[in-house]
Amino acid sequence: MASAFSFDSLNHAQREAVGALDGPVLILAGAGTGKTRTVTCRIAHMLEKGVRPEHVLAVTFTNKAAAEMRERIAGMVSKKAADAMTVSTFHSLCVKLLRGGIEKLGYKRNFAIFSGSDQTGLLKQLIVRKAGAEEKIKPEAVLSEISKLKNKGIDPGEHENDFFASLGRAYQNELRAQNAVDFDDLLVLAEQLLREHHDVRDAFRQQFKRVTVDEFQDTNALQMQLLQQLVGPPYHVCVVGDDDQSIYGWRGAEVANILQFEKFFPNPRVIRLEENYRSTHAVLHTANSLIRHNVGRREKILRSTRAGGEPVRLVAMPGDAEEAEFIAEEILADKGTCKRAWEDYAILFRTNGQSRKLEEALRERKIPYRMVGAQSFYDRKEVRDVLAYCQVLASPDADVSLLRILNTPNRGIGQTTAVMATDWSRANHQSVWQALCDPQFTDGLGPKARAAIEDFVARIAGTKARIEIARENPGDALKAMLDDMDYVPWVGRGCKTDNERQQRGEGIADVIDQLRKHGVKGKDLQSFLDASALASDRDDDDLEKKQGATLITLHASKGLEFPIVYLVGLEEGILPHKRSIVEGTRDEERRLLYVGITRARELLTMTYCAYRTKYGERTHCQSSSFIAEIDDTHMLHTTYDDILGAEASEEELGNFFGGLKGLLGD
Numbered sequence: 001m002a003s004a005f006s007f008d009s010l011n012h013a014q015r016e017a018v019g020a021l022d023g024p025v026l027i028l029a030g031a032g033t034g035k036t037r038t039v040t041c042r043i044a045h046m047l048e049k050g051v052r053p054e055h056v057l058a059v060t061f062t063n064k065a066a067a068e069m070r071e072r073i074a075g076m077v078s079k080k081a082a083d084a085m086t087v088s089t090f091h092s093l094c095v096k097l098l099r100g101g102i103e104k105l106g107y108k109r110n111f112a113i114f115s116g117s118d119q120t121g122l123l124k125q126l127i128v129r130k131a132g133a134e135e136k137i138k139p140e141a142v143l144s145e146i147s148k149l150k151n152k153g154i155d156p157g158e159h160e161n162d163f164f165a166s167l168g169r170a171y172q173n174e175l176r177a178q179n180a181v182d183f184d185d186l187l188v189l190a191e192q193l194l195r196e197h198h199d200v201r202d203a204f205r206q207q208f209k210r211v212t213v214d215e216f217q218d219t220n221a222l223q224m225q226l227l228q229q230l231v232g233p234p235y236h237v238c239v240v241g242d243d244d245q246s247i248y249g250w251r252g253a254e255v256a257n258i259l260q261f262e263k264f265f266p267n268p269r270v271i272r273l274e275e276n277y278r279s280t281h282a283v284l285h286t287a288n289s290l291i292r293h294n295v296g297r298r299e300k301i302l303r304s305t306r307a308g309g310e311p312v313r314l315v316a317m318p319g320d321a322e323e324a325e326f327i328a329e330e331i332l333a334d335k336g337t338c339k340r341a342w343e344d345y346a347i348l349f350r351t352n353g354q355s356r357k358l359e360e361a362l363r364e365r366k367i368p369y370r371m372v373g374a375q376s377f378y379d380r381k382e383v384r385d386v387l388a389y390c391q392v393l394a395s396p397d398a399d400v401s402l403l404r405i406l407n408t409p410n411r412g413i414g415q416t417t418a419v420m421a422t423d424w425s426r427a428n429h430q431s432v433w434q435a436l437c438d439p440q441f442t443d444g445l446g447p448k449a450r451a452a453i454e455d456f457v458a459r460i461a462g463t464k465a466r467i468e469i470a471r472e473n474p475g476d477a478l479k480a481m482l483d484d485m486d487y488v489p490w491v492g493r494g495c496k497t498d499n500e501r502q503q504r505g506e507g508i509a510d511v512i513d514q515l516r517k518h519g520v521k522g523k524d525l526q527s528f529l530d531a532s533a534l535a536s537d538r539d540d541d542d543l544e545k546k547q548g549a550t551l552i553t554l555h556a557s558k559g560l561e562f563p564i565v566y567l568v569g570l571e572e573g574i575l576p577h578k579r580s581i582v583e584g585t586r587d588e589e590r591r592l593l594y595v596g597i598t599r600a601r602e603l604l605t606m607t608y609c610a611y612r613t614k615y616g617e618r619t620h621c622q623s624s625s626f627i628a629e630i631d632d633t634h635m636l637h638t639t640y641d642d643i644l645g646a647e648a649s650e651e652e653l654g655n656f657f658g659g660l661k662g663l664l665g666d
Helices: 012-018 035-048 063-076 079-085 090-099 118-130 139-151 162-177 182-194 200-206 221-230 279-290 320-338 354-362 379-394 398-407 415-427 431-439 447-468 474-484 487-493 498-520 527-535 576-583 588-599 640-643 650-665
Strands: 025-029 056-061 087-089 112-114 180-182 210-214 237-241 269-273 312-319 344-350 370-371 547-552 562-567 600-612 617-622 635-639
Touching: 012 035, 012 269, 012 527, 012 588, 025 035, 025 063, 025 474, 025 527, 035 056, 035 063, 035 210, 035 237, 056 221, 063 079, 063 087, 087 090, 087 237, 090 221, 112 474, 112 527, 118 139, 118 162, 139 182, 139 221, 162 180, 180 182, 180 474, 182 221, 200 221, 210 221, 210 269, 210 415, 221 370, 279 312, 279 588, 279 600, 312 320, 312 576, 312 640, 320 344, 320 354, 320 562, 344 354, 354 370, 354 547, 379 398, 379 447, 379 474, 398 415, 398 431, 415 431, 431 447, 447 474, 474 487, 474 498, 487 635, 498 527, 498 588, 562 588, 588 600, 635 640
Parallel strands: 025 237, 025 269, 056 087, 056 210, 112 180, 210 237, 312 600, 312 635, 344 547, 344 562, 370 547, 562 600
Antiparallel strands: 600 617
């Protein structure tokens, strides 16, 4: 199969990586070294050498990265070959594995996937049931503990806190009773399935003969165990990553996976990509001099392919208000002078609390900006409601989804009736749906509640029959049911503004439209729900769809790049974060600063403050200990007062006012 890439377009290390087709291979890809291009060329080369596309598996960490990789490979070989490959996230891969054999673990093949709000809803019920409505513990805190244990291979029922342990056991039992799994279960059960059932493991090993894993520094212990089950001798596995950019330890990522790769797969070929195509020499020298202080890292030195460049500025600020105003004013002036796009500017910060003053300063100057981390489409109430209807149509025994929509919109089935149905179903070892359909339960209700339940059951059963028996498109059947119950007007009545009403109406229409397209492709309702649940394992907001300067946390900035970067808050207790000093994770904080520095293409300004205002009080700050570790050969140390006090030349003033005039005239 011919492909559209040339070895001549690659540098020496990239050529070596693309040519190393037999594994195991470890590609250490430093920031800005053309990692994605190298990986996609390697896969294209594999196909060119006769590997069948259906034998290729590429695993990424986000849906967006998976889509981009598939698109690039399609451009190099063919769409047909790219479509035949499996390019997916870890969670999508696990769904594929489990649909191929989860019944061996005692589940039914049509299992449901619980994501964020499903899990929170279930935990809320369990907390009330076990401790009463006055219990203040947050479901999110319990879920976080359950997740940590699962990823360490520990049963949630074994938590050291007795109350958390009882909630963990009840949570797992409820999921099992509803034939449902959560995101952590996808990994836990997929690894268990391959480990305990060699016939399934061998079938998937036969299918996926060539495995590539991107962003390998972000994998956790469980993902590594899954990979070991999936890849057998002769270990044709290629992992790509950079231990210097391992910044998700708090989320369970194990930098040891990349540092000790030889322990997991024998005698790997190690290839280092060190030529950086993104940043200037000054930026890279600063980054290299910082990261070398991390002990036990895999040695690599980023080299710039771009000559020259301005020195990195380190600016001492009096306080956080001056820091924010200085940055906003400088962005405004530079935009006026250089006619750059607003999107060229990014402000990176360590903690969410730092963003408020920066936002205020940008707003005061009418500088458009985009914040990363707005509410996900799949977390919106109306979207969760419509997906809950889909889940009940696919599997009426899904109690949490059923209880969510039982009185949505209001149909005369109150909370008391819902609790009675739940208690009855538990006492009789049945689902809530079975309770609603059982005259032994409904005969004990008042006439209004009984009539409302009978109407609800008839609607769901009728719509289910339209989809499964009459073979009607599920999107059309769902829309007809929602229209019949006046769902959209009901949602509209709860909105405060026309804009909110329109936005929520569009969200509902969007889900129905997605389902309709899914139905046209001949896929069933459960596969649509899988896709929706996996999409809610969300990538960060798509920046390209928004306009303005970027306000972003250091963690969210990984993988992005900007011509001009302001990295704020280089203070002890912020960066490194005070928690890291207690937990002994300073190395990860140093990697986080390294990631921030290497986001800058052209100009980098780092700032620290003498004081910050916290809870209305001025708190004195100490500059970050990381500053002393940086070789300042290519760094300009200056202060807020020095910059403001520097006399501007007539030419600079002319440029500034001319630019400002042009900006105002835009």
